[in-house]
Amino acid sequence: MSITIHKFGGASLADAHAIARAVDIAASRGRGAVIVVSALAGVTDALLAGAREAASGDETALRDTADELRARHHAVVASLFRAAKNRRPLAKQIDDAMDELDALAHGLAILRELTPRTSDYVASRGERLSARIVAAALAQAERKSAFVDGTDVIRTNAQFGGASPDLEATDRAARAALLPLLKRGVTPVVPGFIGATPTGEVATIGRGGTDLTATLIGRALRAESVTLWKDVPGLLTADPRVVSDARVIPQLNAREAAELAYYGAKVLHPRALTPLANRSTPLFLRPFAEPEAAGTEISGRRTLTKYPVKAISAVPGQALVTVAGNGMLGVPGIAARTFGALHREGVSVSLITQASSEHSICFTVPAASAERARVSLTDAFADEITRREIDDVEVESDLATLAIVGLGMHGTPGVAARVFSALADGGINIVAIAQGSSELNISAVVSEADLPAAMRRVHGEFQLSRLGGGAALRPEHADVILLGFGQIGRTLARMLGRARQDGPRARVVGIIDRSGYVFDPNGISSRRLATLASEKERGRPLARADGGTSASTTDALAAIARHALSRPIFVDLTADDTGPLLRDALAAGMDVVLANKRPLAGALADARALQEVARAHDRRILHETTVGAGLPIIDTYYKLVEARDRVHRIDGCTSGTLGFLLSEIGRGRRFSETLRRAMEKGYTEPDPRDDLSGMDVARKALILGRLLGFTGEINDIALESLVPESARRLSLKDFLARLEEYDPDWERRAKDARDAGRVLRYVASVTRRRVEVGLQAVAASSPFASLNGTDNQVAFTTMRYQTNPLIITGPGAGPAVTAAGVLNDILGLAAS
Numbered sequence: 001m002s003i004t005i006h007k008f009g010g011a012s013l014a015d016a017h018a019i020a021r022a023v024d025i026a027a028s029r030g031r032g033a034v035i036v037v038s039a040l041a042g043v044t045d046a047l048l049a050g051a052r053e054a055a056s057g058d059e060t061a062l063r064d065t066a067d068e069l070r071a072r073h074h075a076v077v078a079s080l081f082r083a084a085k086n087r088r089p090l091a092k093q094i095d096d097a098m099d100e101l102d103a104l105a106h107g108l109a110i111l112r113e114l115t116p117r118t119s120d121y122v123a124s125r126g127e128r129l130s131a132r133i134v135a136a137a138l139a140q141a142e143r144k145s146a147f148v149d150g151t152d153v154i155r156t157n158a159q160f161g162g163a164s165p166d167l168e169a170t171d172r173a174a175r176a177a178l179l180p181l182l183k184r185g186v187t188p189v190v191p192g193f194i195g196a197t198p199t200g201e202v203a204t205i206g207r208g209g210t211d212l213t214a215t216l217i218g219r220a221l222r223a224e225s226v227t228l229w230k231d232v233p234g235l236l237t238a239d240p241r242v243v244s245d246a247r248v249i250p251q252l253n254a255r256e257a258a259e260l261a262y263y264g265a266k267v268l269h270p271r272a273l274t275p276l277a278n279r280s281t282p283l284f285l286r287p288f289a290e291p292e293a294a295g296t297e298i299s300g301r302r303t304l305t306k307y308p309v310k311a312i313s314a315v316p317g318q319a320l321v322t323v324a325g326n327g328m329l330g331v332p333g334i335a336a337r338t339f340g341a342l343h344r345e346g347v348s349v350s351l352i353t354q355a356s357s358e359h360s361i362c363f364t365v366p367a368a369s370a371e372r373a374r375v376s377l378t379d380a381f382a383d384e385i386t387r388r389e390i391d392d393v394e395v396e397s398d399l400a401t402l403a404i405v406g407l408g409m410h411g412t413p414g415v416a417a418r419v420f421s422a423l424a425d426g427g428i429n430i431v432a433i434a435q436g437s438s439e440l441n442i443s444a445v446v447s448e449a450d451l452p453a454a455m456r457r458v459h460g461e462f463q464l465s466r467l468g469g470g471a472a473l474r475p476e477h478a479d480v481i482l483l484g485f486g487q488i489g490r491t492l493a494r495m496l497g498r499a500r501q502d503g504p505r506a507r508v509v510g511i512i513d514r515s516g517y518v519f520d521p522n523g524i525s526s527r528r529l530a531t532l533a534s535e536k537e538r539g540r541p542l543a544r545a546d547g548g549t550s551a552s553t554t555d556a557l558a559a560i561a562r563h564a565l566s567r568p569i570f571v572d573l574t575a576d577d578t579g580p581l582l583r584d585a586l587a588a589g590m591d592v593v594l595a596n597k598r599p600l601a602g603a604l605a606d607a608r609a610l611q612e613v614a615r616a617h618d619r620r621i622l623h624e625t626t627v628g629a630g631l632p633i634i635d636t637y638y639k640l641v642e643a644r645d646r647v648h649r650i651d652g653c654t655s656g657t658l659g660f661l662l663s664e665i666g667r668g669r670r671f672s673e674t675l676r677r678a679m680e681k682g683y684t685e686p687d688p689r690d691d692l693s694g695m696d697v698a699r700k701a702l703i704l705g706r707l708l709g710f711t712g713e714i715n716d717i718a719l720e721s722l723v724p725e726s727a728r729r730l731s732l733k734d735f736l737a738r739l740e741e742y743d744p745d746w747e748r749r750a751k752d753a754r755d756a757g758r759v760l761r762y763v764a765s766v767t768r769r770r771v772e773v774g775l776q777a778v779a780a781s782s783p784f785a786s787l788n789g790t791d792n793q794v795a796f797t798t799m800r801y802q803t804n805p806l807i808i809t810g811p812g813a814g815p816a817v818t819a820a821g822v823l824n825d826i827l828g829l830a831a832s
């Protein structure tokens with residue numbers, strides 16, 4: 001019988017839909033398959049965080065976690081199992097596990113201590129529950145299956161929190177527990193991440209350890225292959241969340257893979273390859289969304305040898321410690337004492353360099369242990385420091401290590417030089433560098449803020465996006481995530497569904513509203529987009545849509561960002577204060593398109609922080625529709641600036657609502673009647689005073705002002721409200737009932753203007769120094785005078801367009817033109 005091991009990670013077990021898919025794959029594997037599973041996505045994090053908070057005295061935190069996880073697991077079970085008799089035993093196991101957690105919360109809060117042993121015990125339930133669910137789902141799919149606990153299969157030492165497996169003992173235990181089942185045609189389902197200590201207690205084997213469980217079992221059973229089913233197409237040339245044109249590597253040598261895993265490629269546990277060393281069992285990483293795809297093979301073979309570099313990975317959160325001094329030269333034992341001191345403190349060192357002048361030793365440690373390292377070294381060298389033989393122990397933080405890996409660099413000259421110049425061209429400073437004598441890895445330490453740019457530069461320098469023959473493994477498209485599914489969002493979703501197939505392609509993968517989200521990493525079909533839109537129109541929130549998940553917007557974004565997306569674009573179509581969320585999106589590697597004015601028209605510091613995050617992550621923010629809906633106003637501004645023109649001022653009528661109102665009043669119509677008509681036509685906000693107050697125009701003016709360098713806040717804008725003082729505190733109903741009272745006033749204003757040969761317009765005037773918005777009586781010869789209906793108009797006065805300003809006119813409001821403007825921004829990003 002040929003035995004194969006299949007591991008499904010948390011990312012592949014995100015929700016009922018994903019679990020059903022994993023079960024399909026597992027069920028189609030035939031005899032001899034062993035299934036190993038992680039906890040559902042995010043569960044381990046939640047359990048550990050809850051336990052830590054309980055131990056710091058907050059027992060409700062762990063109780064809340066228990067409630068949440070209980071609900072989440074029950075929901076998964078409810079959607080996977082139709083028959084109540086299948087649901088009942090699982091429901092009881094979920095309740096038991098969570099009741100116990102509830103009870104533990106109190107104990108932890110009293111003891112105020114979380115030992116690694118207890119922490120492991122808490123965390124183990126994530127995997128145990130998911131394995132039970134998967135085993136039952138296999139049974140429902142008519143496969144004989146059995147849950148086999150990790151403690152019956154994996155044997156470890158007693159180092160709780162990160163136990164090391166005992167290979168020989170595990171070989172014996174795994175064979176005894178699993179072979180009899182396999183012989184009877186039963187598929188064992190084993191929770192990953194956990195094993196039994198010599199005294200039989202449960203211990204975890206390190207974060208991400210389910211990969212290791214799978215290879216341990218593969219080794220014990222001499223499996224034909226071990227497959228890790230992933231949410232990415234395989235092991236990629238770089239983390240796809242940072243480098244969007246990362247490619248699948250068809251085959252990697254085990255040494256290359258180990259190096260990548262050790263230096264941060266989260267897709268594989270750093271120790272997962274150890275059990276398979278000197279075995280012929282290959283390890284595959286394959287996409288669970290596309291079970292036929294080949295993915296990545298990790299084995300003893302060497303391929304793609306003409307590529308000196310195959311992949312890059314990175315470890316953020318590092319600090320560089322330097323021990324330096326003139327007295328170190330030729331003194332034996334300094335290095336030994338340095339690392340001895342760190343060893344006693346339990347600080348793990350990753351990258352080490354020593355200049356041959358022996359003037360200094362530098363090494364990186366995780367930022368969290370930097371202070372301990374410094375203290376232990378100043379202690380160890382106290383005498384040398386007093387004698388000035390060693391200057392001091394210095395710590396530099398906020399760094400990251402970038403690892404550039406490939407067996408082909410051995411004997412290829414100039415690889416390091418290419419890394420240096422790629423980084424130098426990007427203005428990125430290299431803080432330290434190391435090359436192993438194996439010539440398999442070059443590591444560079446750079447500032448953490450430079451890391452994404454550094455990764456993209458090195459990836460580009462070695463043309464890794466062409467690895468494997470140059471074929472793009474995914475179609476060239478951008479993945480769009482919509483935040484807000486109101487009128488504009490729905491119009492846009494329909495437009496994107498119909499977008500033409502030539503030119504840049506963009507497809508919707510996620511939609512988020514206040515209730516939750518809908519997500520499909522393979523793209524939501526245009527049929528499904530249309531259904532979602534019409535259901536939402538009828539008042540059904542996304543959380544309750546078919547395939548919808550309820551979540552806060554922050555959690556929804558985090559869940560979506562966990563997946564490898566192709567050039568993701570996050571589109572904000574809300575009118576909320578979304579600044580922090582947008583920063584998360586940028587930090588997760590997404591470009592941003594805004595129709596929402598608030599993030600740019602709030603506090604200057606917030607608007608700047610947003611641009612700052614975009615810069616740090618090398619992402620772009622486009623926001624054409626925040627000023628003139630579909631009109632190319634911001635685009636024109638940038639074109640002028642690019643052409644070295646200088647914009648002195650921008651004047652504009654940028655409110656379709658007020659434009660309509662004032663041009664009708666100018667024709668002699670009554671204010672009350674016109675406003676009612678505008679409301680009927682949907683030109684106004686639900687409360688028309690929001691338009692009349694001028695606030696919307698002020699926000700647009702502030703955004704334009706900030707382009708020109710205006711450093712003020714919204715309150716620094718001179719603003720004239722068209723809502724009479726007496727009407728500001730009325731209820732909407734009362735205000736509407738009394739509209740006629742304001743007619744005489746408006747009639748007089750219109751007449752005065754007419755008598756002077758002028759017309760009334762609500763105008764924004766913007767310079768670098770001053771921004772004002774208010775009612776103006778403009779000359780009949782002014783371009784603003786000829787504006788009609790809801791049209792907008794903006795005039796640029798520049799160095800070159802001084803006497804005769806550059807004018808842009810056109811429809812400036814309404815869901816269709818706004819959605820078209822947003823679509824234009826999206827396609828612009830997709831094309832670049």
Ligand code: ADP
Pocket residue numbers: 008009010011012038208229230231232234235236237238239240241264265266267268311313562563564
């Ligand atoms: P699982 O839950 O299956 O164990 P993980 O979340 O641990 O999966 O790892 C998968 C994630 O690793 C991917 O979604 C991807 O974002 C990230 N990743 C980082 N580096 C790489 C890389 N070089 N190739 C593929 N994925 C990578």
Ligand code: ASP
Pocket residue numbers: 009010038039044045126192193206207208209210211
């Ligand atoms: N659930 C564990 C973790 O999140 C183990 C794993 O996923 O492999 O670290």
Ligand code: MG
Pocket residue numbers: 009208211266267268269
């Ligand atoms: Mg993992």
